[in-house]
Each structure stands twice: as structure tokens, then as C-alpha cells.
Amino acid sequence: xxxxxxxxxxxxxxxxxxxxxxxxxxxxxxxxxxxxxxxxxxxxxxxxxxxxxxxxxxxxxxxxxxxxxxxxxxxxxxxxxxxxxxxxxxxxxxxxxxxxxxxxxxxxxxxxxxxxxxxxxxxxxxxxxxxxxxxxxxxxxxxxxxxxxxxxxxxxxxxxxxxxxxxxxxxxxxxxxxxxxxxxxxxxxxxxxxxxxxxxxxxxxx
Amino acid sequence: xxxxxxxxxxxxxxxxxxxxxxxxxxxxxxxxxxxxxxxxxxxxxxxxxxxxxxxxxxxxxxxxxxxxxxxxxxxxxxxxxxxxxxxxxxxxxxxxxxxxxxxxxxxxxxxxxxxxxxxxxxxxxxxxxxxxxxxxxxxxxxxxxxxxxxxxxxxxxxxxxxxxxxxxxxxxxxxxxxxxxxxxxxxxxxxxxxxxxxxxxxxxxx
Numbered sequence: 001x002x003x004x005x006x007x008x009x010x011x012x013x014x015x016x017x018x019x020x021x022x023x024x025x026x027x028x029x030x031x032x033x034x035x036x037x038x039x040x041x042x043x044x045x046x047x048x049x050x051x052x053x054x055x056x057x058x059x060x061x062x063x064x065x066x067x068x069x070x071x072x073x074x075x076x077x078x079x080x081x082x083x084x085x086x087x088x089x090x091x092x093x094x095x096x097x098x099x100x101x102x103x104x105x106x107x108x109x110x111x112x113x114x115x116x117x118x119x120x121x122x123x124x125x126x127x128x129x130x131x132x133x134x135x136x137x138x139x140x141x142x143x144x145x146x147x148x149x150x151x152x153x154x155x156x157x158x159x160x161x162x163x164x165x166x167x168x169x170x171x172x173x174x175x176x177x178x179x180x181x182x183x184x185x186x187x188x189x190x191x192x193x194x195x196x197x198x199x200x201x202x203x204x205x206x
Numbered sequence: 207x208x209x210x211x212x213x214x215x216x217x218x219x220x221x222x223x224x225x226x227x228x229x230x231x232x233x234x235x236x237x238x239x240x241x242x243x244x245x246x247x248x249x250x251x252x253x254x255x256x257x258x259x260x261x262x263x264x265x266x267x268x269x270x271x272x273x274x275x276x277x278x279x280x281x282x283x284x285x286x287x288x289x290x291x292x293x294x295x296x297x298x299x300x301x302x303x304x305x306x307x308x309x310x311x312x313x314x315x316x317x318x319x320x321x322x323x324x325x326x327x328x329x330x331x332x333x334x335x336x337x338x339x340x341x342x343x344x345x346x347x348x349x350x351x352x353x354x355x356x357x358x359x360x361x362x363x364x365x366x367x368x369x370x371x372x373x374x375x376x377x378x379x380x381x382x383x384x385x386x387x388x389x390x391x392x393x394x395x396x397x398x399x400x401x402x403x404x405x406x407x408x409x410x411x412x
């Protein structure tokens with residue numbers, strides 16, 4: 001069964017344990033002839049894909065009463081993948097969602113690395129530093145680069161660690177954040193596990 | 207004794223328990239004839255003020271070996287004001303500095319309200335919300351506005367509260383952040399207490 005997670009920059013395909021990405025700008029979804037089950041956070045593609053008979057949007061299969069109206073479909077599907085855990089999707093924005101015994105407890109949104117870098121550097125050129133992911137989180141900073149790195153990373157870490165349960169990291173910056181969350185499981189295929197679970201539960205052949 | 211804290215937008219004067227501000231763009235420091243003891247984080251004014259005989263920069267009186275090279279003079283002076291505490295200066299950037307038994311333990315920098323708002327809204331129009339300072343920090347968010355408010359405020363709160371000791375709030379957004387840090391002391395004159403302490407310690411008449 002071919003699955004696809006359509007983002008703002010790429011089509012992320014998955015089948016039989018293997019995944020690959022195609023850029024949104026150049027890839028023609030009509031070039032796929034087999035059935036594809038997909039989700040999309042990209043409003044530009046939703047319309048185009050709805051006109052292709054072999055592309056099936058699985059978002060209507062999600063038990064939406066567990067979530068809230070404006071929650072991104074990708075966040076809901078990631079939550080469907082697990083019964084217990086703190087799910088960090090580190091992309092242009094970072095979403096953190098908590099699932100306990102299969103129940104979505106809520107979640108929050110934190111700026112991604114680029115957005116936060118810009119946030120500091122726009123305030124002052126004196127805050128124009130790349131983040132230090134090797135930072136010792138247990139020491140109060142005594143230089144400017146560490147002071148902003150701590151401001152970005154330690155605040156986030158302190159809040160995430162308050163929530164018990166295993167931490168799962170996914171998204172483009174997952175490996176970078178694994179330097180901070182040393183016990184986290186990095187899983188770039190978590191979204192597909194959620195999609196498979198949604199399709200299985202609903203009795204679709206898999 | 208007339209004191210002045212020169213910032214990027216205003217001259218903040220203090221004498222005998224009373225303070226007032228004058229805009230950097232229109233105020234002429236040469237119009238003051240009495241002696242002024244000042245600090246400035248504004249590189250544009252430092253040169254002009256150094257040419258006025260009655261304006262004395264007190265930053266050389268700070269025991270800089272307690273701090274680090276690139277620490278803003280305003281942060282060092284705020285730390286001089288107290289022997290014990292967590293000092294939050296909520297301006298365009300938010301600085302958090304820890305002082306224990308008169309020793310500077312280090313500090314960090316977090317984006318101010320405007321910078322962080324821009325950070326979220328630049329990622330996506332779906333994250334374009336003002337922050338909800340009335341947010342219940344003990345509940346995981348279940349709507350988009352609270353999800354970004356929690357991302358900004360709860361992460362910051364969780365980290366600040368890890369550090370024991372009284373919390374002092376100063377700066378333009380102090381009152382707003384007092385909604386989150388309910389036991390904090392709001393003190394817009396803290397910088398002048400630090401300046402007075404520096405001048406006293408060095409034996410200058412006060």
C-alpha cells in the first residue's frame with residue numbers, strides 16, 4: 001500500500017518499509033498510477049489531488065472528536081501512531097503533542113530553528129548567533145551565544161521534560177534536537193505508522 | 207543625584223524617588239546642566255554623551271570581573287541592585303539573570319513579545335495570533351492561540367521557576383509578565399537601585 005504525507009515542500013512516499021521524497025514544485029502526482037492513500041497540510045495540493053481518482057485523502061477517517069478543529073492533520077496522525085508519549089515534530093515550527101493511554105491530552109507550538117534564529121537576530125545584531133546544540137543545559141550561560149541558545153533550547157527542554165513518558169522525535173530537525181533529548185526515539189516514519197493504524201482500524205486492506 | 211539609564215528609545219531619568227522618560231529621537235542631553243551619572247546600551251549616544259562634561263558614564267565603576275565581556279551594561283547594573291534573585295528584564299528581548307549571595311550565576315536571553323509574535327506569524331498565517339497572557343499554564347492547550355501562547359509562555363515559565371529565589375520583573379513588558387509570574391516583584395526602578403549601589407560602593411557622594 002502506497003502512502004504519502006504531503007507537506008509544504010515535498011511529497012513523502014512510503015511503501016513496504018521504504019520511503020522517498022519528491023519536491024512539491026516539480027513532482028506531478030498524476031504520474032503515480034497505483035492507489036495512494038495520503039494526508040496533506042498543503043492547501044495548494046489538496047484541490048489538485050482531489051481530482052485524481054487513485055489518490056485518497058484519509059483525513060476523514062480520523063476520529064476528529066479526539067482532537068480540536070484547527071489541529072493540523074499531520075499532528076493528529078502522529079498522535080494516532082502511539083498510545084503513550086510526547087511527540088515532537090521539529091520542522092519550520094515545532095509541535096509537541098501529548099498522548100496518554102490513547103487519549104490526546106493537548107499540545108503546543110514552538111518556533112523552529114530558523115524562525116527563532118531570525119527572532120533573535122532581528123532584535124539586535126548582538127544576538128546574531130547560530131544556536132549551540134552542544135550546550136550544557138545544566139549550566140547558566142556566561143557568554144552571548146550560550147545565552148540565546150539556552151533561551152531557545154533550555155526553556156523548551158524544561159517544559160518538555162515536565163511531561164512524563166517516552167519522547168518521540170520526527171521532522172527535518174529531529175536529529176539536531178536528539179542532541180538535547182538524549183533518550184528520545186528518532187522516527188522519521190512515525191507519520192506513516194499513524195496512517196497505517198488509521199487505515200487498519202477502519203478495515204481497509206493493507 | 208540625577209541618574210540616567212539610556213536605552214535605544216528613551217533617556218530614563220531618576221532623582222529623589224521620581225523618574226521620567228525622554229525620547230532619544232528628540233531629547234537634547236546638552237539641555238541638562240546639572241551632573242548626570244548614566245549608563246547607556248545605545249552605541250549612538252555613548253559618543254555624544256562622552257563629549258558633555260556633566261555626563262559621567264558609570265559603567266567603568268562596575269566590578270566587571272564578576273560578569274562576562276559581552277554582557278549588556280544594563281544587565282550587570284540590574285544584578286548589582288540585588289544580592290539574591292531571578293531578574294527578568296522584559297523588553298524587546300527578555301533577559302533573565304540569576305544572582306546568589308551577591309554572585310552573578312549567569313543568565314539567558316529570550317525573545318520579547320513582538321519578536322516572538324513575528325516568529326510564529328512568519329512561519330504561517332495559521333500561527334498569526336496575539337499571545338494569551340490569561341492562559342492556564344497547568345492545562346495542555348486544545349486550540350491554536352493557546353498552543354502558541356503556551357509555546358511562548360509556558361516554556362519560559364517552566365525554566366524560570368526551576369531557579370529558586372525571589373523573582374523581580376522590570377522593563378516595558380514587566381506588568382504583562384506579572385500575569386504569569388504572580389509572585390514576582392515588579393520594579394521599574396531596579397536599574398537605578400543598581401546604579402546607586404555602584405556609586406555608593408565606590409564612595410561617590412549620593
